[in-house]
Amino acid sequence: MENEENYIEFIENYLANKLSTDEVKEFESLRQSDDQFNKLFLDVKTILPGIRYSTRKELKGSLKSLGFNQYSNQDLEPFLELADQVDLEEKYGVKISPKEGKQIQLKQESQNNRSFSLFTYKSMGIAASIALLIAAYFIFSTPNSERLYNLAYNEIGQGPYTYINSDDENLTVVRGSESEKVEDQIQKAYNAYSLGQYETSINSFRELLSKAEDDKLKFYLGNAYLANNQPEESINIFKELLENNPGEFETRTKWYLGISFLKNGEIDEAKVVFMDLAKNGGDSYQEKAEKLLKEF
Amino acid sequence: MNDLSVLQRIHTGDQVALEEVYLQFHNEFLGLILRKFNKLTREDAEDIFSESMVALYENITNGRLNEENLSSTLKTYLFQIGINKTLAFVKKDNRFNDIKIEISKSSETFYDEENEHFENETEQKFKIVETCLTDLGNPCKRLLELHYYHKKRMIEIAELLNYKNADVAKNQKAKCMKRLRKLFNNN
Known part of the structure; x- marks a missing residue:
């Protein structure tokens, strides 16, 4: 095609909207009349943006590899932290929020991120202190009273207070046919206690105690509660009993009150009771208390 | 800076x-x-x-x-x-x-x-141009890039590619376009 270069310039100007109205008319009519020109137009129309497409792609590629080669991921890390100070909404008018229903998931994600950055960004000291505090909590708090409870109740005391028949000589002497019934009831209550049927024994003891005060029954009721994992109840019963000056039951009541406090996690109260026992017990419970206090 | x-x-x-x-x-x-x-x-x-x-x-x-x-x-x-x-x-x-x-x-x-997205068909054609440019090789490729993408004037192109003057560069450009178009139509 003759004058191709001039025609190309004509086409370029047409595509760039640089032609006057008259020139555009001339251009359109040339396209209609000259097939070769029309073909040239269609080629150039693709080739020019094609050259830009190709060159742009090359430039982009060279810049991209420049960034990749120049900076490692580690180089980027401080800038991730810096980004926390940038408010996208304030600076760019862009607000990002989690979509409805996905909120929980996102929250968890951001928490994970936070703990990740805690670890990454030199707060190992804080993390270590937290770990120590958690460990301290487990060693010195609840588990300690649990440990002391086990030591006192199961090792030193060998489990629930064992029902001893010879104690019965202290029973209130009741006479008559009705007394036989009561004796049966009492025996049944102790039997249930001995068999580990604590709930049954608790009900029986309570029923008997509603008719008449009895230190021994009360002492066993307290122990039934303790053995039945109801330390709050056993504490109340043992306290009541101690207010009545239970005589020979006093030291063992104190001992089991102390254990009830341990079971209930009230380690300080327990300590007061055991210290009193260690000082004023005067029997085997004094020794037990002394032994136990060494473990506090 | x-x-x-x-x-x-x-x-x-x-x-x-x-x-x-x-x-x-x-x-x-x-x-x-x-x-x-x-x-x-x-x-x-x-x-x-x-x-x-x-x-x-x-x-x-x-x-x-x-x-x-x-x-x-x-x-x-x-x-x-x-x-x-x-x-x-x-x-x-x-x-x-x-x-x-x-x-x-x-x-x-x-x-x-x-810079945004093109129709698939258009992009395919652009990719053909890309291939043709590679086949064309330098200095033609560079010349066309400088002119059509980097918006360089003929006098600047002449300086960059060591042509005598703007007219020589312009002649070269016309020749390069002709060759590129031929390659494009053969593809």
């Missing part, structure tokens, strides 16, 4: 100035978008930033951005392009279906529409 002198250097085709700007803001921008859109990969972020830089470059070479109308810092301008590009990226990527993006500030479109 002063923004206006950088602008001038890039405008005159100083590739080193472009790379300096690129490296200067690379980490801060990548850090920003990687943090704010935490599902983006480094690869995604490099793509977005390099595209943003190309858009900045094109706005400078086509005269849309010049020393008179740069109202903010070059960095702010670049970051605004970058955020727009990031939003466009995130919008068409279903990894980001779980976030809602609201744009309250009507932000100017800083980049050329031509």
